[in-house]
Every structure is written in structure tokens, then in C-alpha cells.
Amino acid sequence: MEHIYTVGELTGFIKSYLEASPQLKAVSVKGEISNLSAPSGKGHIFFTVKDEYATLRGVMFKSRAEKLSFKPENGMKVLCTGRISVYPSGGQYLLYADSIQPDGEGALYVALEQLKRKLAAEGLFSSERKKPLPKIPMRVGVITSATGAAVRDVINVAARRFPAAEVTVYPSLVQGVGAAETLSAGVVYFNKTKKVDVIIIGRGGGSVEELWEFNSELLARTVAASAVPVVSAVGHETDFTICDFAADLRAPTPSAAAELVFPDSRDIIRRFENALARMRTLVGARISTERRLLESLKQSRALRSPTAGFDDLRLRIADNERRLHTATERKLQLIKQQTQSLKPRLSSAAVRAVGLQNMRLSALKDRLAILDPMSVLDRGYAAVCDSEGNTLTGVSALKEGQSFVLKMADGRADATVGKVELYGNDL
Structure with missing residues (x-):
């Protein structure tokens, strides 16, 4: 009896058959891209390759899609390489693409310009x-x-x-x-x-x-x-x-x-020879300069009479010592004269200052004497104090029969209030 397949079994059989075919394990196909979908959330690209006779659905997984050097577009001629298998859920055979390349000069130009703009934006071509x-x-x-x-x-x-x-x-x-x-x-x-x-x-x-x-x-x-x-x-x-x-x-x-x-090695040799010639010229000029300097030194007094220079130096040192000694003596004499002229002025100023201080001291003594309470008592006045020694300044602080103390210049006396009488404001 003929075997009856389920849909899943038949699809699986076709899938296994196609995947076992050596010709379909690595196949290249060219055509025009259509129904291109933007990369999914997982990064996969889904598309259709077609020509005037047929269409072929395809997919490129994320790991491959990330390596594309251009951006596929609908209508672009491409060459796809991959394997043919069956997608069971859809019941369709698919091209599982490993690579996609532009096919034809127009498509290649578009891909080239896409990549050029991308890399230029990243600064890879910056000068x-x-x-x-x-x-x-x-x-x-x-x-x-x-x-x-x-x-x-x-x-x-x-x-x-x-x-x-x-x-x-x-x-x-x-x-x-x-x-x-x-x-x-x-x-x-x-x-x-x-x-x-x-x-x-x-x-x-x-x-x-x-x-x-x-x-x-x-x-x-x-x-x-x-x-x-x-x-x-x-x-x-x-x-x-x-x-x-x-x-x-x-x-x-x-x-x-x-x-x-x-x-060019010949240019290098020429540059080397030119540099050598310039060096020789510079060295020759330096030697000539040094020779002229040597001749001038030969004619100098220092070489013709070496001790003459030391004699001149000793004379300059002696002259400087003499001038330094003279200047020091003059300075000391001037200071001495200024000190002598200041002595009378300092003495007179000191006498005036002492007299002025004595006058100020005497005035202060007089002011202190006036303010001294004992000097008031010496003129016949008495200070009235309560029993605790506090000074009383008016009769309002006294009562009839109250005891109080009179302090005078030569002593004190105890007393008792007989009568208290306040003076009017007109007194």
C-alpha cells in the first residue's frame, strides 16, 4: 500500500533531500533584490531574489549581515552565495545566504558610494x-x-x-x-x-x-x-x-x-656631495678665522710681555686700596664732625624736655590736691555717714532720732538727728 505522508513528514523529507544535495550546499545565484526587509530586532535580513522567470526567497543571518560592505536596496542587482534548504513553517525553500555582492557596474557603484560615505563620516579618510x-x-x-x-x-x-x-x-x-x-x-x-x-x-x-x-x-x-x-x-x-x-x-x-x-640614490649622493662641499667651505672659513685670531694674539702685549699685565694689575689694586682708605677716612671724619655739632643741640633739648615735664607734674599735683576729699575737710567741712560708713548726701536720707557719724579733718563724732528740715529750691 502506498505510504501516506503528513505535511510535516513530506516537508522534512524534501528538506533532507535538498540539504543532502552537493549542488545545493554551496550555490551562487544572481538576480534583482525585492521585498527587502530592514534588519529585524535580531539583526537578520529577509529578501527575495528574482529575474523575469522566477523568484527565490532568501535570508541572511545577523553574523553574516554585519559583515556586508554595502547596504542592499530593492532593485539592486546582486550575486548571492549560500545553501538551499526548506523553511518548514512556511513550506518554502529558501536561500540561506552567506554572502551578497553587488552584480553589475551600476550596483557596484551604489555599494561603493555607500561604503565611501560611511567610512568618510567616521574620519578614516581624514588628512x-x-x-x-x-x-x-x-x-x-x-x-x-x-x-x-x-x-x-x-x-x-x-x-x-x-x-x-x-x-x-x-x-x-x-x-x-x-x-x-x-x-x-x-x-x-x-x-x-x-x-x-x-x-x-x-x-x-x-x-x-x-x-x-x-x-x-x-x-x-x-x-x-x-x-x-x-x-x-x-x-x-x-x-x-x-x-x-x-x-x-x-x-x-x-x-x-x-x-x-x-x-633616487643619485640624488642622495648629490645631496651628500653638496653637503660635504658646504662643510668643507665652513671648515675652511673657520680655520681662516682662527688663524687671524692667532696672528692678532701673537701681536698682543700680553704675549709679548707676559709680566706687564701682572704689573698693571698690581698697580690698579694698590691704587684702589689707597682710594678706599682715603674715602673711609673722609667718611669717618664727616661723621665725627656731625656728632660734635649735634651735642649742644641735644643738651639744650634735654634741659627743655625735663623742665616741661616738671611743669606738667606740678599741674597734675595741684589738680589732685583739689580733688582730694581731705583738703575739703581741712577747710572746716564735715562728711555725714550712716552707721555702716556710707556717705549721706542729703537730709532726705535722715530721720528724727537716727544716729549718724560726722567725719572731720582731725577725727569723727557720733550724733543723733533732732529735727529734719528740707530747704526750698530758692535757697
């Missing part, structure tokens, strides 16, 4: 970060195909212009899948080993598709991050790549890059 090339590079690294014309051109120019330089070649793919990774690995290698003073990276001319790996975002970032200066030389005069913009210097061809990197 401020460009490093100068060394004046005399003794070790030069070349990243290119080991069998291409580019490496021969660089070596020939080096042999002609500066044969003393050591050229190290890092063999790399220069087109097709994986070229950007090997080119980037070469830049990393020369930075880690620190064996070169400058790097030349490039290849000869070709179509846009053949040069496309030099537009890789990975390569651009690696070149921009290089601590060793990088010269990019890709293609012909009119070919520009992202690598050219990221490098420290762009040359139109590999041979032109070598002309820029390797100094």
Missing part, C-alpha cells in the same frame, strides 16, 4: 591621520600577487633607484573571494613583525569586478589602523578604490608607488 613616508626607507614591504606584473615593477624600480633597500613580498590574492582577507593579513603581518619602514599594497589594472576586493571595508579599516605608512597602488591612472582613500598615500600604479617610495 589629519595620514602618516608621512620615511625619507630613506631601508626596508619596504609589498603586498600583491607573487606572480603578477606589479611585484616585478616594484622590484625593478627599487633596483634602479635605490638598490640598497630590502624588499619583502607578502604573497596575496588580489581578486575574487578571500582576496580582501589575505590583503588585510599582509598589513597585519608587517605591523606585527615591524620588519619594514613602509608598505606598498596593490595590483595592476582590471575590471571593476576584478578590483572590487580593494573596496572591502575590512581592508580599509586594516589599512587605516596600520602604524606603518601604507601606499595604495591599485589599477591604472583612473581607478580609485576605498583602499586608496584609507591609505596614507595613493599612487596610480604599482611602479608609480615605487617611484614615490624609493629615493
